[in-house]
Amino acid sequence: MSRTPTDAGLAVDVPGSRGGDPGGGARGEAPGAELSIVTSGLTKRFGSGQVAVDALDLAVPSGSVFGFLGPNGSGKTTTIRMLLGLVAPTAGEWRLLGAPMPGGVGGVLSRVGALVEGPAFYPYLSGEANLRRYDAADPSADPRTVSARIGLALERVGLAAAAGKRYRAYSLGMRQRLAIAATLLGPRELLILDEPTNGLDPQGTREVRGLVKEIAAEGTTVFVSSHLLAEVEQMCSHVAVMRAGRLVAQGPIADLRASETVRIRVETPDVEEAAAVLAGLGLPEIRLGDGDVSAALGAGLPERVCAALVTGGVAVRGLAVQRPTLEDVFVGLTGEGFDVDG
Structure with a gap:
């Protein structure tokens, strides 16, 4: 300081x-x-x-x-x-x-x-x-x-x-x-x-x-x-x-x-296959959901991820980069949130 x-x-x-x-x-x-x-x-x-x-x-x-x-x-x-x-x-x-x-x-x-x-x-x-x-x-x-x-x-x-x-x-x-x-x-x-x-x-x-x-x-x-x-x-x-x-x-x-992690989320019926592709790209913090999989994007490029998924035969229904909001920052700092709507 x-x-x-x-x-x-x-x-x-x-x-x-x-x-x-x-x-x-x-x-x-x-x-x-x-x-x-x-x-x-x-x-x-x-x-x-x-x-x-x-x-x-x-x-x-x-x-x-x-x-x-x-x-x-x-x-x-x-x-x-x-x-x-x-x-x-x-x-x-x-x-x-x-x-x-x-x-x-x-x-x-x-x-x-x-x-x-x-x-x-x-x-x-x-x-x-x-x-x-x-x-x-x-x-x-x-x-x-x-x-x-x-x-x-x-x-x-x-x-x-x-x-x-x-x-x-x-x-x-x-x-x-x-x-x-x-x-x-x-x-x-x-x-x-x-x-x-x-x-x-x-x-x-x-x-x-x-x-x-x-x-x-x-x-x-x-x-x-x-x-x-x-x-x-x-x-x-x-x-x-x-x-x-x-x-x-x-x-x-x-x-x-910037202190919080940017994540990439893929909507797909091929969750396991998509997770394997993300792991192969070296993306950490992979999380599997019901019909989606996400990972920390880090310095990775979303277009590179998308190309790798398609090449790997993964059916991609949607792909989104999830950038942290101010609420994400607050929760990351304190472990809790507060009234964001009033």
């Missing part, structure tokens, strides 16, 4: 391939990579020693869409509250956009947009009127540009045509879009979204997912907390996985997937 020094003396572990304890490692960015969020040993205990977040070391690359993943109750929201200075940590240090916190909160939070635990708006006011109240609560906002900034924020989230509609008439997807618009009333370098697709139907989920990708494409770092593995997998470039307050793994999703 390497150490990334910072200008204020905070040295942060940039984890290696895997790990959830302070001495372990999870795949991370190379030393010196620019980080929008970095924590070292961040810990929160409540009451009689209940540990909500345990020695968390995060490294969030600038410009990434970073999924902060874990089941409900794993410490995600508590971590976000600590990052934003809403809850004081029991131990540890952290930085946002290069500034040590909580001392730098005054200069940093105007560059950070945050949505924590769902939107809260006045139901009888329009979307635009609600945003005006949000903007008025920001001491750094320029009242002379409020109309232009609100118009731009609504345009970015696709709500310009519904600006005058009352909030109570908004769909769930529109409400989440308005909440994100509230985080975009000024220039933001970092967006922190806590469960932005929570409670949404499939259409609303797709809307928010597309919006997050658009915002990230403009150069904003987006930190997305979620308990939905499949959603994070479609939206994010990097991920950190939490379990019971501890970090299980973090890094680029592609790298985490």
Whole structure:
């Protein structure tokens, strides 16, 4: 595991391939990579020693869409509250956009947009009127540009045509879009979204997912907390996985997937014969099923496997390369899964 020094003396572990304890490692960015969020040993205990977040070391690359993943109750929201200075940590240090916190909160939070635990708006006011109240609560906002900034924020989230509609008439997807618009009333370098697709139907989920990708494409770092593995997998470039307050793994999703085995599965009535061909090719971990056989593909080429099966007289009904999903990675790390659908 390497150490990334910072200008204020905070040295942060940039984890290696895997790990959830302070001495372990999870795949991370190379030393010196620019980080929008970095924590070292961040810990929160409540009451009689209940540990909500345990020695968390995060490294969030600038410009990434970073999924902060874990089941409900794993410490995600508590971590976000600590990052934003809403809850004081029991131990540890952290930085946002290069500034040590909580001392730098005054200069940093105007560059950070945050949505924590769902939107809260006045139901009888329009979307635009609600945003005006949000903007008025920001001491750094320029009242002379409020109309232009609100118009731009609504345009970015696709709500310009519904600006005058009352909030109570908004769909769930529109409400989440308005909440994100509230985080975009000024220039933001970092967006922190806590469960932005929570409670949404499939259409609303797709809307928010597309919006997050658009915002990230403009150069904003987006930190997305979620308990939905499949959603994070479609939206994010990097991920950190939490379990019971501890970090299980973090890094680029592609790298985490690469830590799990790619398999090839053959549907055939000639199971024994197919297994013999796969063994002859040197493929390990051969598993026979009812009408199918699979093996670890490794560096083997699927077309070579297919040609060998046909040459060997095996009747091939189907052939598929099974690449590991984020759920496979999580199960491989912890030996168990969690709610992947909500």
